[in-house]
Amino acid sequence: MFGGFFDKLKKGLTKTKDNFTEKITDMLSGAITIDDDLYEELEEILITADIGVETTLYIIEKLKEKIRENKIKDPNLVNNCLKEVIVDILGEENSTINPKETPEVMLVIGVNGVGKTTSIGKISAKLKNSGYKVLMAAADTFRAAAIDQLEVWSNRASVDIIKHQEGSDPAAVVFDAVQAAKARKTDVLICDTAGRLHNKKNLMDELGKINRVIDREFSEVHRETLLVLDATTGQNAVEQAKQFMEVCPIDGIILTKLDGTAKGGIVISIKHSLNIPVKLIGVGEGIEDLQEFNPREFVEALF
Ligand SMILES: Nc1nc2c(ncn2[C@@H]2O[C@H](COP(=O)(O)OP(=O)(O)OP(=O)(O)O)[C@@H](O)[C@H]2O)c(=O)[nH]1
Numbered sequence: 306m307f308g309g310f311f312d313k314l315k316k317g318l319t320k321t322k323d324n325f326t327e328k329i330t331d332m333l334s335g336a337i338t339i340d341d342d343l344y345e346e347l348e349e350i351l352i353t354a355d356i357g358v359e360t361t362l363y364i365i366e367k368l369k370e371k372i373r374e375n376k377i378k379d380p381n382l383v384n385n386c387l388k389e390v391i392v393d394i395l396g397e398e399n400s401t402i403n404p405k406e407t408p409e410v411m412l413v414i415g416v417n418g419v420g421k422t423t424s425i426g427k428i429s430a431k432l433k434n435s436g437y438k439v440l441m442a443a444a445d446t447f448r449a450a451a452i453d454q455l456e457v458w459s460n461r462a463s464v465d466i467i468k469h470q471e472g473s474d475p476a477a478v479v480f481d482a483v484q485a486a487k488a489r490k491t492d493v494l495i496c497d498t499a500g501r502l503h504n505k506k507n508l509m510d511e512l513g514k515i516n517r518v519i520d521r522e523f524s525e526v527h528r529e530t531l532l533v534l535d536a537t538t539g540q541n542a543v544e545q546a547k548q549f550m551e552v553c554p555i556d557g558i559i560l561t562k563l564d565g566t567a568k569g570g571i572v573i574s575i576k577h578s579l580n581i582p583v584k585l586i587g588v589g590e591g592i593e594d595l596q597e598f599n600p601r602e603f604v605e606a607l608f
Pocket residue numbers: 415416417418419420421422423424445451499500501561562563564565586587588589590594
């Protein structure tokens with residue numbers, strides 16, 4: 306089981322590997338000494354792998370320190386030091402999808418198309434398989450298709466869903482879902498939200514309203530706000546996160562579409578520049594293609 310899991314991660318990261326670790330290995334194997342040119346080339350590779358300028362400079366600085374401390378002269382040993390620097394940034398703590406406390410309300414937010422609804426489907430299936438009682442709230446009422454899409458996932462994951470008509474008030478959907486969750490003794494209520502809001506004020510108003518309903522109607526509940534980011538958008542994802550952080554506190558990130566992108570280095574950038582944990586990663590479109598983020602495993606799969 307574990308082997309399959311790791312293989313999927315490795316397979317998902319193939320393009321990132323080609324774009325990042327392979328390039329570094331090639332560059333290092335051609336180098337004779339560890340000099341400024343080597344660091345410059347490394348810097349360029351890291352930046353093109355969407356690690357971001359700020360994080361790249363930090364990595365280079367830490368790498369230089371490590372190399373100096375360990376008196377390393379052989380370019381082929383740089384790779385291992387780099388790996389250690391990245392592990393230090395990502396930390397050792399493994400993420401879990403399981404609620405810290407029950408009942409929990411999980412708010413899933415993010416701009417349109419990043420993979421909110423899909424991730425909710427995958428999370429529901431995982432939690433349900435672990436024995437939790439899950440309920441979905443279709444609080445993206447912006448278009449009928451969004452509600453239908455969540456319903457398809459509710460059937461796939463065999464969990465219940467609370468929904469209203471297209472165009473209805475998202476906070477009213479959450480209100481009903483909270484009443485249902487209390488009555489049914491639900492462990493985790495997962496709310497889909499609209500990404501297609503016109504501006505930051507709309508977004509702020511809508512999330513504020515939803516949060517107030519939860520405060521008022523379910524004050525004892527543990528709340529988890531997860532921001533979904535699309536890995537294929539690279540550094541843009543970091544910018545999106547900064548915008549959302551101004552709107553509401555974020556407990557963790559779901560980074561989707563890591564499969565098929567060469568921009569997986571964004572994981573490092575997110576952790577370093579935002580200091581929000583990446584909790585879950587999406588490695589495909591299927592119901593099983595969501596993994597809890599394990600920094601050590603991630604780095605092993607990358608190198
Ligand atoms: N390859 C891949 N595709 C994914 C992943 N997660 C989501 N997708 C795809 O991304 C597309 C958008 O996903 P949705 O779940 O509809 O995104 P959303 O954020 O709910 O979008 P809106 O409701 O329009 O705001 C779909 O085609 C998904 O199948 C992933 O981890 N890997």
